[in-house]
Amino acid sequence: MSEHSGEPHVSNRFYVVIALILAVLTAMEVMVFYVEALSPVLLPILLVLMAVKFALVAMFFMHLRFDSRVLTGIFGWCLFLAAGIILALLAVFGKFTT
């Protein structure tokens, strides 16, 4: 069916670079948290940083970038549905109205 290769053709150096990026992003998250001036936009910034880290791990460490798209589909749909349920529950409990 879909093209797929189990073993990604990337070097250890590549993984180290990804890990470094992740470490830097984490440091940025914590810094953003402590900067008073950013507090009005704290939520969107942190959510974006979180999403980027999440995507980096999923794409490169979990090899979704190199693997069958069926797997990305499964994970993506489950994430979509989980996010949907979270948002729907928060909405029903009035977390977005006040």
Next chain:
Amino acid sequence: MAETTVNQATGAHEEGTWSGGVWSWLTTVDHKRIAVLYFVAGFIFLLVAGMEGQMIRLQLAKPESRLLDPDFYNQMFTMHGTTMVFFAGMPLIIAFFNFVVPLQIGARDVAFPRLNAFSFWVFLFAGLFLYASFFFGGAPDGGWFAYMPLTGSQYSPRTGMDFYVLALLLSGVGTIAGGVNFLVTILNLRAPGMGLMRMPLFTWMAFVVSALILLAFPPFTIGLVFMMFDRMFGTLFFNAAAGADPLLWQHLFWVFGHPEVYILVLPAFGVVSDVIPTFSKKPLFGYPVVVFSGILIAFLGFGVWVHHMFSTGLGPIVNAVFGGATMLIAIPTGIKIFNWIATMWGGAIRFKTPMLFAIGLVGTFVIGGLSGVMHSSPPSDLQQTDTYFVVAHFHYVLIGGTVFGLFSGLYYWFPKVTGRMLSEKLGAAHFWLTFLALNVTFFPMHFSGLLGMPRRTFTYAEGLGLETFNLISTIGAFIFTLSFVPLVLALWRAWRRGEPAGPNPWDAATLEWTMSSPPPHYNFAVIPQVESRDSLWHPHIDPGHVPGAGDAEPGGVTPRLQPDPAPEPVHMPNPSFWPLILALGMLVVTIGALIGLRVVIPGVLLMFVGLYGWAFEPVEG
């Protein structure tokens, strides 16, 4: 990897497939045997839960009855619902998944045979554990949906609800494992040429239902964990005094509970979508539309849970959104109904027992579906909620849908499982009695419900106009009990001296009918090459794939059989008792949760023994 090589000498598969002592059943990883285990256990739970329903009806036969005391009545309706949903309905469905899915897709077993055995043992132990509650301080009595805070330790101080929480946590593990197993099986083990859009509808619905299980059970698991922690460790998840909102339980329960309804009914739709074409001698009308409407029902099913909670006062916007989404579900469901009718239209219909139940489903499910649309509208739901109207609705859906579908499947695949036919006469009697019982029992409940008779109340006063309706319902329940007589008789007679079935007694189109009945334990001697949706109805098909493999009559309308014996040795996984050990360990841990660490710790150790034994057993599976 040590693997057994199938003994090819024997042609009599009836021996090879089902024979063997107790040990062979305890260690089996064969999907067909596991199917039988699931079926037998599920059927016994069905009978037990049926008797509990009968008790409810006995109590309600006349007003002010004192036949059961209120406390026992609460236990009866709680156990009736819980058992029917988790320990009868789902296992019976999974029994059919187990037997049929690998055969329909051209596979020799499921993706994870040992995990499959594990799922069964966990379900069985959970069911037995739940029923042990009767001997240790009384059964659960908080309703099958166990609303907090009624089921918290303050209002339910007895251990009954602990049994409920723990049994469902335990069985949930097995169910989720089953969901993984069938999803992967259907995705990965299809025979060459068996594209997704060539799969029989039953397999399609098994696929959709597996996805539903995987997505719907975790929220319920978490809800149960919260309830367990609240009851056992004094956490505050549902404690209003601490600022919590007890309604959270209802949300978590119904986020699971509504998809659960489709988990129960979609497999029945799958059965009917296979049975109707077979007995109409016509391919399913609008196959892709039927597939996609099934997927759509499942998807929408996640966005409608609040319709179980309209009366909790969530406000007009929430109610309107969820009410609208609920009404949408009627569309794909209606599409299916019309496709079934269109399949029968102009077909050469044979009214065999599977077909009777299938047509019965088409009719009665519409009644249940329509009353469902009625209470998707919040204002009308406020009148109907928690009355017998709702009881009437979901019994029409669950009996008219799930049970009719399962019986249709039973009569349809029984010849494949056993190699014997079930009596058509007894089958017809069974169908008409069931059909009669369903309508006599539950149709009057529409009226008693609209008159305001509340659910889960152990009696009702005289002079409210409820007596006649209730008496009729109770008579219907007796007919229900009676309706099992022809079924049991038919099973017994088939067992004793059933007419041999042959590979394809119904002249059906799908792959499970290409091999002998019962199938050899490796299923397919040669993995078939699939070239069309209705393999056995097309002249060019060649399921045998091997030259000279059981060539049938010229023209090929009569199915080409699988070669027998297998031309090459077939490698099958070894039996294993580690799944049973792991499940036993989990049972001990569950029991320990009621007793204390001195039982939990040995249980955990036993689990590790099972896990490591499993992991290092020299076989793949």
Next chain:
Amino acid sequence: MHGPTSTGIPTRKLGMWTFIGSECMLFGTLISTFLIYRGRNVVGPYPEELLNIPFITVTTFVLLMSSLMMVLALAAVQRGQRVGSMLWLFMTALFGLIFLTGQYIEFSHFVHEGLGLSRNLFSSTFFVLTGTHGAHVAGGVIWLGTLCILSLRGRLPPERAETVEIAGLYWHFVDVVWIVLFTIIYLLQ
């Protein structure tokens, strides 16, 4: 069960991914509950008094780096580097263990400050949410430790790399969940 699969994906790997999909809903429900009950505490201690960001940043970093160790372990196994496989698997498990120790220290600090499991809604949701994650980490540590011993005995040749890959998928997922929890629990107070 051999032979090519219909999707081309190894069956056990597909199984792990479907399980991970299911776990998304599990943690999704826990996160929903945590967020719904945020700020509804009736009694203290309150989260802002107790959450120690610098400390948890360190353990977060450790867990993040364990993911790096994991991919290096997998790469070593695939290349048949026995010492490397063993070393990286050991490091992954060790980093997981350090994270768990950090969690233990954090939990006992909370309890010491009067924030027991059933003190208020924050403690109930916090302990069950992070505890569920911690249980997943603990399971992963045992799994990785087992693999480490296997590789020590030379029983993880390149042909069995899939076994390590699957453990890795689980481990990375547990890490990804923590990425979300770190933001939601600690940074978005």
